[in-house]
Amino acid sequence: MAVSNDTSNLKAGELKAGSGAQATAGARFSAVFAGTMGPLIGLVLLCLALSLTTDTFLTIRNILNVLDQVTVLGIMAIGMTLVILIGGIDLSVGSVLALASMVMGFVAHPDYLNLGLPAGIAAALVVAGLCGLVSGLLVTITKLPPFIATLAMMSVARGLANMITDGSQIVGFPDWFTSLSIIRHFGFLSVTVGLMIVLAVIFAIFLNYRATGRSLYAIGGSAEVARLSGIPVKSLTNWVYAICAVLAGLAGIVLAARLDSVQPSSGLGYELDTIAAVVIGGASLSGGVGSIGGTAIGVLIIGVLRNGLNLLGVSPFIQQVVIGVVIALAVATDTWRRRAQ
Numbered sequence: 001m002a003v004s005n006d007t008s009n010l011k012a013g014e015l016k017a018g019s020g021a022q023a024t025a026g027a028r029f030s031a032v033f034a035g036t037m038g039p040l041i042g043l044v045l046l047c048l049a050l051s052l053t054t055d056t057f058l059t060i061r062n063i064l065n066v067l068d069q070v071t072v073l074g075i076m077a078i079g080m081t082l083v084i085l086i087g088g089i090d091l092s093v094g095s096v097l098a099l100a101s102m103v104m105g106f107v108a109h110p111d112y113l114n115l116g117l118p119a120g121i122a123a124a125l126v127v128a129g130l131c132g133l134v135s136g137l138l139v140t141i142t143k144l145p146p147f148i149a150t151l152a153m154m155s156v157a158r159g160l161a162n163m164i165t166d167g168s169q170i171v172g173f174p175d176w177f178t179s180l181s182i183i184r185h186f187g188f189l190s191v192t193v194g195l196m197i198v199l200a201v202i203f204a205i206f207l208n209y210r211a212t213g214r215s216l217y218a219i220g221g222s223a224e225v226a227r228l229s230g231i232p233v234k235s236l237t238n239w240v241y242a243i244c245a246v247l248a249g250l251a252g253i254v255l256a257a258r259l260d261s262v263q264p265s266s267g268l269g270y271e272l273d274t275i276a277a278v279v280i281g282g283a284s285l286s287g288g289v290g291s292i293g294g295t296a297i298g299v300l301i302i303g304v305l306r307n308g309l310n311l312l313g314v315s316p317f318i319q320q321v322v323i324g325v326v327i328a329l330a331v332a333t334d335t336w337r338r339r340a341q
Contacts, residue, residue: 036282036294038333043301050308057311060188067193068181068258070303072097074196074296075251076270077277078203079244081295084278085207086219086240087287088139088146093248093274094267095157096131100124100249101262102161105170112170117177125249131157132245136238150241154271161264169263173256181258192254199247204292216240220287276323277302280330284337301326 051058076093083090101124106112108120131153138149180191207213218226219233227233248267256262281298283290302323309319 036291036297039281039294039297039301043297043304046301046304046308050304050311054308054311057308062307062311064184064188066300066303066307068190069307070299071181071192071196072251072255072258073270073273073277073302074299075199075254076248076274077281077295077299078199078292079247080274080278081281081283081290081292082203082207082216082240083146083244084220084275084283084285085216085287085290086237087223088237088241089150089275089285090132090135090241090244091147091150091271092131092135092153092157093244093251094270095154095161096128096245096248097252097255097267097270098264099131099157099161099252100128101252101256101266102164102170102264103127104253104256105173105262106164109170109172112165117174121253124253125246128249128252129242129246132242132248133238135245136241139241140234140237158264161266165264167264169261171261173260177257178260181254192257195250195254200292200296207292212236217288220284220289272327273302273323276327276330280326285331298330 047058056062076097080090080093104117104120104124106120107115107123108117135146135150135153138144138152139146142149144152182190184190185194207216215226215231215236218229218231219236223233252262252266255266277298278290278295279285279298280301281290281294281296283294305322305326306319309322314322
């Protein structure tokens with residue numbers, strides 16, 4: 001009888017542990033898409049409206065086209081999510097994108113250093129990372145507000161991008177490089193889109209399954225409390241800005257593959273779209289709230305909206321107005337939500 005009771009207790013314990021593991025897994029999954037119900041509903045309604053008003057929106061070809069179009073924005077938005085999570089902001093990502101792509105072209109192209117694309121890509125990512133690290137140091141060491149620090153870096157990076165070739169574009173890269181954004185493997189997935197998806201999965205796992213990732217939420221909630229609890233706030237802040245810049249540089253490389261060219265004017269206004277995608281996805285500009293899943297939805301909302309407006313023949317100027325209204329509504333929603341809490 002005692003054996004039976006022990007067995008029953010053991011089974012009960014196993015069931016309890018199993019349910020606890022399931023609850024933990026469910027909580028982790030929910031965290032990846034935290035606060036995204038509203039944006040997700042908005043995306044679904046937007047797709048529904050466009051499928052009813054256009055004949056070509058809900059086709060495989062157009063959906064794949066949308067994915068291709070949001071690749072650059074999606075990669076940049078992943079890095080911006082980390083920055084906004086810690087309560088910061090990075091206005092330099094568009095300029096860093098341009099600088100990194102120009103460095104790649106200058107190092108790799110036969111008309112310049114001609115060291116090959118692998119060397120050019122490596123140089124581009126290193127330069128981008130240094131830009132981000134400088135921005136982080138300006139925030140942590142000189143105590144400049146993130147807005148001012150990254151605004152300064154935006155100007156510096158754009159100027160350097162123009163200085164490399166005296167404002168000229170660099171055209172013509174190897175076929176294997178441009179094919180990364182053209183050839184669809186398995187009939188639907190290009191290498192550049194696959195790269196965006198892999199990066200999103202990696203950073204979603206990092207934020208939700210690694211202690212360092214969870215620390216970013218703590219820093220965004222209260223940097224001082226995080227510091228007192230033993231979190232290396234300054235070090236993590238520097239790394240976050242560096243990673244954001246590296247991803248902006250990687251986005252510049254992806255853009256170069258799509259366009260088969262690089263130019264110092266690339267990325268103008270991208271910083272606003274990137275911040276908008278993160279905020280639309282449910283992140284809070286005050287820090288501590290956000291997720292990679294939400295950012296992915298925000299990126300898709302912007303991509304689908306632009307694609308749908310193009311299909312409807314809406315003027316690009318009106319599109320800018322619509323995107324601005326969407327951004328204002330997203331920020332207002334965040335403000336109302338924080339007040340309610």
